[in-house]
Amino acid sequence: MADHTFHHALKILEEVCIGCTHCMQACPTEALRVRNGKAVLNKNKCVDCGECMRVCPVNAITVEQDDFEDIFKFKVRIALVPSVFIGQFARNIPTRKIYSSILEQGFTHVYEAEHGVNILINAVNSYLDNRKEIRPVISSFCPAIVRMIQVRFPNLAENIMLLKAPLDIAALSYRKVLNERGYNDDEIGIYYITPCAAKIAAVKSPVGELSSAITGVIRLDSLYNKVYSSIKKEVNSSCIVPEKEQLKPREMTWSLTGGESRFINGRSLAIDGINNAIEFLEKIENGSISNFDFIELRACDESCAGGILSANNRFLVSERLKERAKQYKLDKKEGKIINNKTIRQNTEYLLDHISIDEVKARSGLMLDEDMNAALKKMEKIRQFTNYLPGIDCAACGAPSCKTLAEDIVQGNAKTLDCIFVQYAINRQESSEKMNDQMEKIWGTEKLNKLAGS
Amino acid sequence: MHAQYEIQGGDFTKAGLASSEVKKMLKQLNLDPKIIKRIAVAMYEAEVNVVAHAYHGIMDIELNTEKIIIKVQDTGPGIADIDKAMEEGFSTASKEVREMGFGAGMGLPNIKKNADELILNSKINKGTEVKLVFYLNHQ
Ligand SMILES: Nc1ncnc2c1ncn2[C@@H]1O[C@H](COP(=O)(O)OP(=O)(O)O)[C@@H](O)[C@H]1O
Ligand code: SF4
Ligand SMILES: [Mg+2]
Numbered sequence: 001m002a003d004h005t006f007h008h009a010l011k012i013l014e015e016v017c018i019g020c021t022h023c024m025q026a027c028p029t030e031a032l033r034v035r036n037g038k039a040v041l042n043k044n045k046c047v048d049c050g051e052c053m054r055v056c057p058v059n060a061i062t063v064e065q066d067d068f069e070d071i072f073k074f075k076v077r078i079a080l081v082p083s084v085f086i087g088q089f090a091r092n093i094p095t096r097k098i099y100s101s102i103l104e105q106g107f108t109h110v111y112e113a114e115h116g117v118n119i120l121i122n123a124v125n126s127y128l129d130n131r132k133e134i135r136p137v138i139s140s141f142c143p144a145i146v147r148m149i150q151v152r153f154p155n156l157a158e159n160i161m162l163l164k165a166p167l168d169i170a171a172l173s174y175r176k177v178l179n180e181r182g183y184n185d186d187e188i189g190i191y192y193i194t195p196c197a198a199k200i201a202a203v204k205s206p207v208g209e210l211s212s213a214i215t216g217v218i219r220l221d222s223l224y225n226k227v228y229s230s231i232k233k234e235v236n237s238s239c240i241v242p243e244k245e246q247l248k249p250r251e252m253t254w255s256l257t258g259g260e261s262r263f264i265n266g267r268s269l270a271i272d273g274i275n276n277a278i279e280f281l282e283k284i285e286n287g288s289i290s291n292f293d294f295i296e297l298r299a300c301d302e303s304c305a306g307g308i309l310s311a312n313n314r315f316l317v318s319e320r321l322k323e324r325a326k327q328y329k330l331d332k333k334e335g336k337i338i339n340n341k342t343i344r345q346n347t348e349y350l351l352d353h354i355s356i357d358e359v360k361a362r363s364g365l366m367l368d369e370d371m372n373a374a375l376k377k378m379e380k381i382r383q384f385t386n387y388l389p390g391i392d393c394a395a396c397g398a399p400s401c402k403t404l405a406e407d408i409v410q411g412n413a414k415t416l417d418c419i420f421v422q423y424a425i426n427r428q429e430s431s432e433k434m435n436d437q438m439e440k441i442w443g444t445e446k447l448n449k450l451a452g453s
Numbered sequence: 454m455h456a457q458y459e460i461q462g463g464d465f466t467k468a469g470l471a472s473s474e475v476k477k478m479l480k481q482l483n484l485d486p487k488i489i490k491r492i493a494v495a496m497y498e499a500e501v502n503v504v505a506h507a508y509h510g511i512m513d514i515e516l517n518t519e520k521i522i523i524k525v526q527d528t529g530p531g532i533a534d535i536d537k538a539m540e541e542g543f544s545t546a547s548k549e550v551r552e553m554g555f556g557a558g559m560g561l562p563n564i565k566k567n568a569d570e571l572i573l574n575s576k577i578n579k580g581t582e583v584k585l586v587f588y589l590n591h592q
Contacts, residue, residue, distance in 0.1 A: 155486035155493065285476060286469055287494035287563070288554075365480040371518050371589075374482045375454050382456070 006362075008046050009063050009200035009217075010053060012039050016060035019442065021394040023052035023061060028274050029151055029364065033407070034397035037443030045364050047147035048201040049274050049299045050308035063197045063309060066216035071106055074189030076178055079107040079223075080171060080214065081193050083114050083252045084304045087321035088224050088312050093231060095246075095324075101227040109174075113192065114251040115343045116169025116350070121250070121263045123163055123354050128266060128293055136284060136292040137161050139260055140356070143202035144299035145277055150207070151364030153281045160359045161294075162208060166254060167192060167199070171213035172353055173346050189215045193223050195307030198299065208356030224311040249325035255304035256318050258296070266293030273301045367410070380409045389420045397441040417441060454517065460503045460510035462529065465553050468504040471512045472497040475523070478514075484589060492521065492587050495567040498560040499525040499583045505546060505555050506530065507581065523585040532575040539565065539573075 019037040031045035032052060039052075039060070053061040071077045079102050086095055099110040128137055138159045140146055149156050164172075171190050178188050192214050194200055200217045253259045261268040269292055271280050277297045283289050300306040305321070306314035343350070367381075368374035384405035391401070396417040398404040407413035415421055416437040438447055456478070458471035475496060479489045496512070503510035507529025515522040532538045539561050546556025565571050570586035 152480075154480065155490040157486065282469070282473055282476075285490070285493045286472060286497035288469075288497065361486055363483070365477075366483045367481045369483055371482055371484070375516070375518065378478065378481060379454055 006043060007201050007204035008041070008043055009048055009197040009204070010041065010046065010050065011062050011064050012041060013060045013062060014038050016058055018058055018060070019446075020057060021397075021399075022055045022057060024397075024399045025394060026051045026055045027399065028278060029148070030399055030403050032399070033412075034394075034441060036440065037446060044362070045151060047144050047151055048196075048198040049144040049148070050197045051274060053197070053308050063200065063219060065194075065200070065219045065222065066191070068106075068218060068222075070216060071189050071191055071218075074215070075187040076109065076183055076189065077107045078109045078111055078174060078188070078190045079103075079193055079218075080111055080113045080167060080174075080190055082167065082195060082220070082255060082304065083112065083247060083321055084195050084255055084307065084310060084317055085193050085220055085224070086252075086324065087305060087317040088220075088310070089228075089231075089320070091320060091323050091327070097231060098227060101230045102223070104230060105223070105226055107191075111170060111174050112247050112251070113167040113170050114247055114254050116164070116166035116173065117251040117254045118248070119169060119343060119347055119350050119354070120163065120166055123351065124161065124260075124263070124294070125265050127161060127163060128264070134159055135290045136295045138284075139294070139296045140208075140359075141165050141255075141260060141296070142198065142298045142300075142303075143207070144196070144198035144274070145297045146207055146359060147198070147201070147362075148274070148277070148299070149281065150359065150362040152278070153285060154361030154365075156281060156284060157359045157361045159284070162356050162358065164209075164354050164356055165202075166251075168206075168209075168213060169350055169354060170343070173343050173350055175213050176346060176349060177342055191215060192217050193220050194218070195220045195304045195309050196300065197308060206356075208359050220307070220309045221311045228311075246328065246331075249328050252321055252325045252328070256321060257298060257303045259303070261294060261296040264294040268292065268294040268296065270296040270298075272298040272303050272306075274299045367406075377409045381405045384408055384415070388418055393419075395419045395441075454515075456514045456516075458512045458514075460500055460512060460525070460527070462503055462506075462508040462510065462527070465504055465555070468501050468555075469497055472500050475512070475514055478516075479521075488587060488589060491567040492523070492585075495564045495585055495587075496523055496525075498564050499523070499585065501555060502560055502581075502583070503527045503529070505550050518589065520589060521587045523587075525583045525585075526580065527582075528580040531577040531579055531581055532573070533577060535573055535575060 017038045019034045021034060023039050024032040024034060028051060029045045029047055031042045033040050086098060089098055102110050140161045140163060146160060149160060175188060192203060194217045203212045203214045203217055206212045257272045258270040261270040271277055302314035302318050305317035310317055367377045385402050388401035388405060396404045398407055404413055408415055414437060458474055460471055461467060476493050479492060503525060507527035510525055510527035513524040537543055541562045542558040544556045544558035550556045568585040569588050572584040575581040
């Protein structure tokens with residue numbers, strides 16, 4: 001049934017928002033409207049993909065994070081770092097130096113989020129073997145995609161792979177290791193350094209899990225700024241991080257496009273970009289893709305290298321990571337690599353906890369719980385849609401004439417919100433009523449300016 | 454509730470558009486996702502058959518709380534041997550059509566598998582009518 005407890009990481013800063021409609025038109029789930037001259041988000045429809053944040057011309061859309069000072073509530077403070085964080089830095093900056101600088105910010109440990117990949121590769125392939133009746137299986141890696149399916153493609157919810165993402169496996173593994181070293185859970189703070197809003201939402205209200213092993217989230221861009229300026233100032237000329245386990249190339253590039261699909265035994269495909277993903281999900285629904293075993297879908301162009309909180313150009317980040325992956329091979333030849341044992345020692349435990357529960361569809365598109373009422377509403381929506389001008393100008397505060405028609409029928413907007421309807425009536429009636437209506441959408445300020453007062 | 458969509462024969466780039474519109478409608482009605490899945494597959498195959506084998510078609514949707522009736526009517530060559538056409542793997546699709554990923558001969562069998570009722574009428578050199586019925590026996 002409908003789940004209303006979803007956490008969203010995207011926030012609109014009302015003081016900054018100029019109500020320009022850019023975000024509204026970019027939203028793939030029609031979750032935004034303009035009211036009182038400000039963008040307003042419908043929480044039941046938002047999937048935290050962050051497309052709105054990309055197009056906002058005044059930075060009025062932001063991603064909330066946990067207060068950095070919160071980490072000091074914990075004795076053990078772990079930065080769970082995704083490989084795309086390392087990809088932000090030029091190749092000549094050694095990974096250990098980056099980690100040193102993260103520790104200087106107050107963390108006690110730095111762990112890579114992708115160490116779970118090795119276990120996952122085998123788990124995914126046996127999952128595919130055991131679920132031959134479901135094709136294609138859709139990756140659960142990108143939380144924005146999982147939510148998109150829940151909201152817009154409810155009949156594909158059963159195609160989602162019910163296995164944890166690498167960061168959750170890694171968090172679980174490190175939590176266990178620390179427990180074994182004698183630390184209680186309330187002494188351990190695991191903070192994920194996130195490249196996107198979707199991962200925050202996934203940590204705060206996980207899909208298919210009761211709670212996450214991760215304590216909180218820190219924005220990748222904010223940590224990058226701290227780390228980069230400290231490296232630039234050479235504050236940490238000495239390296240305080242000991243030689244440690246290194247990410248293998250496959251782990252390093254897992255979050256890039258094709259990172260998962262390459263390891264699938266069988267036919268697979270990797271798709272990035274939210275609109276490409278939507279187009280493909282439509283095809284899967286039609287049943288015309290059932291000869292594929294596995295589809296990797298990522299909301300961001302260039303996958304996590306292009307996350308909305310990635311601090312650098314997505315193509316550069318991706319290229320730098322691939323180059324670092326090549327370096328690994330050279331280092332290995334020279335015997336300079338330390339392999340990860342922590343995860344391998346815990347394989348059995350992690351495999352026991354790798355599954356997530358069934359992913360439930362959400363009612364993002366539903367007009368009414370009652371089908372009869374929904375049918376009546378749909379009929380009305382069609383009538384209104386035919387009546388409206390069909391130019392999708394957004395002056396009504398809705399992204400298209402069709403969405404305005406839906407809003408009208410759902411009681412969330414008025415026919416008079418349409419300036420063309422107003423114009424038609426205005427020729428006969430006094431205009432005061434229309435002005436009131438326009439003020440409700442655009443606020444007094446914009447309209448006064450137009451009126452020259 | 455009643456709606457109609459046009460299907461253009463031969464235009465493979467637009468194959469699936471009508472089905473897409475209907476799918477959007479169905480999702481707004483709080484139907485069981487499993488039924489939507491069956492409807493989506495059957496409807497898409499019927500639409501693709503018009504694109505692949507006929508000249509022009511209309512998809513007609515009739516919908517109430519009990520059932521949905523989808524009629525796909527086309528002007529086209531018609532089907533000479535319906536029993537044969539219903540066989541898995543039977544296809545008269547040209548090499549070009551196959552190369553575009555259509556014409557595996559599974560369309561009609563898949564429609565039959567997914568629809569609660571399938572009624573097929575065809576007249577040679579006139580056209581074909583595929584009528585699909587789905588019962589929405591939601592609890
Ligand atoms: N609308 C139609 N008009 C004419 N012939 C059709 C139509 N639909 C199906 N057929 C015929 O029936 C055959 C089998 O159809 P189908 O099972 O969908 O396989 P495919 O479309 O892959 O050939 C087609 O090859 C074609 O000869
Ligand atoms: S592709 Fe990666 S960065 Fe983008 S939303 Fe998905 S998980 Fe987040
Ligand atoms: Mg066919």
